[in-house]
Amino acid sequence: MTRDSSSTLPAPPALFDTAVVAGVGLIGGSVALGLRQRLLARRVIGLDASPEVLREALALGVVDEIQTAPGEWLRAADLVVLAAPMRALAPLARDLAPFLNPHALVTDVGSVKGGIAAEMERLGVRSFVAGHPMAGSERGGVTHARAALLENAVWVLTPTDHTPLTALSRARTLVESLGGAPVVMPPDAHDALVATISHLPYLASLAMTHMVARDERLSLLAAGGFRDLTRVASGDPRMSRDMVVENKGALREALARFRRQLERLEADLDEPDELLAAALEGKRTRDSLPIVKRSLLPQRHDLVVAVPDRPNQLGAVTQTLGAHGVNIKDIEVLAIREDGGAVRLGLESPEDVQRAAGILAAEGFEVRGRS
Amino acid sequence: MTRDSSSTLPAPPALFDTAVVAGVGLIGGSVALGLRQRLLARRVIGLDASPEVLREALALGVVDEIQTAPGEWLRAADLVVLAAPMRALAPLARDLAPFLNPHALVTDVGSVKGGIAAEMERLGVRSFVAGHPMAGSERGGVTHARAALLENAVWVLTPTDHTPLTALSRARTLVESLGGAPVVMPPDAHDALVATISHLPYLASLAMTHMVARDERLSLLAAGGFRDLTRVASGDPRMSRDMVVENKGALREALARFRRQLERLEADLDEPDELLAAALEGKRTRDSLPIVKRSLLPQRHDLVVAVPDRPNQLGAVTQTLGAHGVNIKDIEVLAIREDGGAVRLGLESPEDVQRAAGILAAEGFEVRGRS
Structure with missing residues (x-):
């Protein structure tokens, strides 16, 4: 066409x-x-x-x-x-x-x-x-x-x-x-979650830095791993304080659970086999955490195309790209109003986004890639 | 000469x-x-x-x-x-x-x-x-x-x-x-120190990873900061276990102090001004930790020179370098025996080490820089 x-x-x-x-x-x-x-x-x-x-x-x-x-x-x-x-x-x-x-x-x-x-x-x-x-x-x-x-x-x-x-x-x-x-x-589920993965670690880091602050000989040697571990204590103090105060209910529950875990590990100091199992489980869990937040999700390569309100415009977009060998992995209608609409195309790579943008622009479509 | x-x-x-x-x-x-x-x-x-x-x-x-x-x-x-x-x-x-x-x-x-x-x-x-x-x-x-x-x-x-x-x-x-x-x-001072800056952080990291292990929904979101924080839980489990078991006495004392710090912070959740002071102190302490262990110390730029057992050989080394404008910041006799000795020269930069090595080698001295 x-x-x-x-x-x-x-x-x-x-x-x-x-x-x-x-x-x-x-x-x-x-x-x-x-x-x-x-x-x-x-x-x-x-x-x-x-x-x-x-x-x-x-x-x-x-x-x-x-x-x-x-x-x-x-x-x-x-x-x-x-x-x-x-x-x-x-x-x-x-x-x-x-x-x-x-x-x-x-x-x-x-x-x-x-x-x-x-x-x-x-x-x-x-x-x-x-x-x-x-x-x-x-x-x-x-x-x-x-x-x-x-x-x-x-x-x-x-x-x-x-x-x-x-x-x-x-x-x-x-x-x-x-x-x-x-x-x-639900809000309470979210708050319990951030209490565990963000606010509790903040408080634990703070407690550890305070131990070092009370004995400056420690700071001579508290480099490397200890510094990584207390990185969260280095955030904006006011923002961090406000965050934990706002979430103190969920944070107290997380602290209680943390204390129980610590007590169990302390008891395991007399049970080396138990402690080894705990160390193995800890490593397994930690190593399975995503390396960066972004890698949680498949990377998205989106192109938004304006679709005028005329018959079969969506078909025109997909057929034009198909004819040029661009594989559309995902498609979503973002907005449909009387004067037309917009669709989001999920493509395979940034290169495909660029190619598709060129192809569709040449056909007269208005396209909006990621800036 | x-x-x-x-x-x-x-x-x-x-x-x-x-x-x-x-x-x-x-x-x-x-x-x-x-x-x-x-x-x-x-x-x-x-x-x-x-x-x-x-x-x-x-x-x-x-x-x-x-x-x-x-x-x-x-x-x-x-x-x-x-x-x-x-x-x-x-x-x-x-x-x-x-x-x-x-x-x-x-x-x-x-x-x-x-x-x-x-x-x-x-x-x-x-x-x-x-x-x-x-x-x-x-x-x-x-x-x-x-x-x-x-x-x-x-x-x-x-x-x-x-x-x-x-x-x-x-x-x-x-x-x-x-x-x-x-x-x-003394040995007990060392053990108390590593309990605080290494073994306690390990146990705390392990406790946190176990909280995540008990709720896999958490791991979806436990990226970024949490991952950094639990890096020590990713070390060799057997070595880590042996280390904390060997040091369990000092570690228990560190755990008791850690609990007291955490309790104080938990109480401060109801005293926002106190908590802000704690957050500020934590940030100050943490940011003053050396970035890498190596930066604790002035960087050393050493050159070891073999000194034959003849009169004034040490003087010959220092005078030769002085005549070439190489500044010797530190000098130490490493070994003196009947057949000669060796001295360590502390110089200002890696470039000075290289220059001094060339100068002394040309004068017939045997030199040993860092490989």
């Missing part, structure tokens, strides 16, 4: 019209960049109490517009992402709630989920889906934000019994469209 | 005539290589129960000669280094003791010191100085042995009240000549 490649195709609608990112730091900035670079929102507004942060976000092209305080302007938003630091999250939610459009999808990116989920229910924000993208960087702030930070990241979504299924479905599409891998579980 | 560069200089005597390394693995092999490459012993004999290991050691040039069992041949040794695995150390000492020359310096390289020190006292081996080079590698075995493993490594020596000072002095010279940095402390 042939297509008139000179025809001007209307841009397909984005997933969202007006997205608001409240708190433009490393994660908020990365979400904003992802929304812009993947054309998921028509415009992205950054809300932050700091004018300097907003100026930088604007200068870096992280957001389209800026606001320093909540207000009536928020009613235009059909997506609101709360990305303030842990302690500021509940107050921020209370400040925004009066202006939220009931049809807006509201989500957050905090690392503890029980509190914010409960707060949103108190505030009557029904279309809230709490989220936790398990991504981070040694360096914080909007300067280090990048859309790639969220790509292939496990992104936990924690709906409650009251969360509308449509909101959950929209949140999942948002996460997938940003390149993340949604994993859905 | 001028020297006849065509004159043949006798090789200076080594620190030791016959060195025996009992247990030719990663550390034993590295000691043997250091002894050979730095010409510290006239011959190095590898003793190991495994003929394959000995064949490999010989093929790799790690040792000059091999033996599979203790015997009268041991009486020729003036240096005996016990480098068997922890569990095999005491039995090995008992096997060797009847054949040890009373003038031989005997040392070991185990990671726990109280037990072997006591065993040697029971066996009446007076010139024993227990040692622990704090060096290691992910990969064990003689194949991975290299002299550089011990260079700039902290090497703890743990004399008791009964250790002759001459033996301690010889052990210190041995360690320095191998490029290590000797640190002297």
Whole structure:
């Protein structure tokens, strides 16, 4: 089949019209960049109490517009992402709630989920889906934000019994469209999980560094392995403190379980065979952990194609690529509206993405690869 | 002054005539290589129960000669280094003791010191100085042995009240000549120290991996930081088990202190200001730990020069280098015997070592840089 490649195709609608990112730091900035670079929102507004942060976000092209305080302007938003630091999250939610459009999808990116989920229910924000993208960087702030930070990241979504299924479905599409891998579980399950794999290790590292701090002779020799082991104690102290305080219930349970495990190992010091079995099991478990978070998931090589609202346009895309030998592994319709839609194609390699983009562009399709 | 560069200089005597390394693995092999490459012993004999290991050691040039069992041949040794695995150390000492020359310096390289020190006292081996080079590698075995493993490594020596000072002095010279940095402390102080910075972290890591092993959902998300944190749980299970069992007394004390620190932090979950102070102190302590063991110490740039037994040869070396603008930061006489000696020169940079070697060689001196 042939297509008139000179025809001007209307841009397909984005997933969202007006997205608001409240708190433009490393994660908020990365979400904003992802929304812009993947054309998921028509415009992205950054809300932050700091004018300097907003100026930088604007200068870096992280957001389209800026606001320093909540207000009536928020009613235009059909997506609101709360990305303030842990302690500021509940107050921020209370400040925004009066202006939220009931049809807006509201989500957050905090690392503890029980509190914010409960707060949103108190505030009557029904279309809230709490989220936790398990991504981070040694360096914080909007300067280090990048859309790639969220790509292939496990992104936990924690709906409650009251969360509308449509909101959950929209949140999942948002996460997938940003390149993340949604994993859905209840808020308390999430919090127990991060208590074990993140907050308990933090507290244990802190306890060990304090032992060294009390005897400086130790620090002479506490290099190598000990330094690796206490790396988490080197994170931002205020953020770390807020995180563990927010999750103290689940953390106390994890501490109790940790103490039981330690006691068992201490008892095994008199049972060398038991201790060997424990050492073997520990090595097996540890070596089976994924090397990097990203390797959890098959690497995604996506191409988003705008599909005008004319008959068999989807077929035209797949047939054109098939004729050129490009193997489409996955296909997903991102948005269908009256004036057209967009589909995400999952391809085999970055090279295939580039080839397919060239082929489809030559046929007159508007394509959006990963920037 | 001028020297006849065509004159043949006798090789200076080594620190030791016959060195025996009992247990030719990663550390034993590295000691043997250091002894050979730095010409510290006239011959190095590898003793190991495994003929394959000995064949490999010989093929790799790690040792000059091999033996599979203790015997009268041991009486020729003036240096005996016990480098068997922890569990095999005491039995090995008992096997060797009847054949040890009373003038031989005997040392070991185990990671726990109280037990072997006591065993040697029971066996009446007076010139024993227990040692622990704090060096290691992910990969064990003689194949991975290299002299550089011990260079700039902290090497703890743990004399008791009964250790002759001459033996301690010889052990210190041995360690320095191998490029290590000797640190002297009593055996129980060493064992308390490694309990805190090595064995406790191992047990804590093991306890955490066991928590993950009991809930496989966790391992999906237990990547990144958690993996770093539990790296020590990935070491050789048998070696790790033996190490902590050998040191269980000190380890139990470290565990008790660790529990107290954890309890205090748990109580601080209700005192956010206290917890912030703890987080700040933890970060300060952790960030002040040396990045790598080697950076603990000023980097050494050594050149060993053979000095024939003629008047003012030491002066000839220093004057020749001075005339060429090479700055000698440190000088140490390694060995003086009737037929000559050797001096170690501490220079400012690897480039200076190379330049000085060229200058002295042109003047007819025999020089030995780091291989």
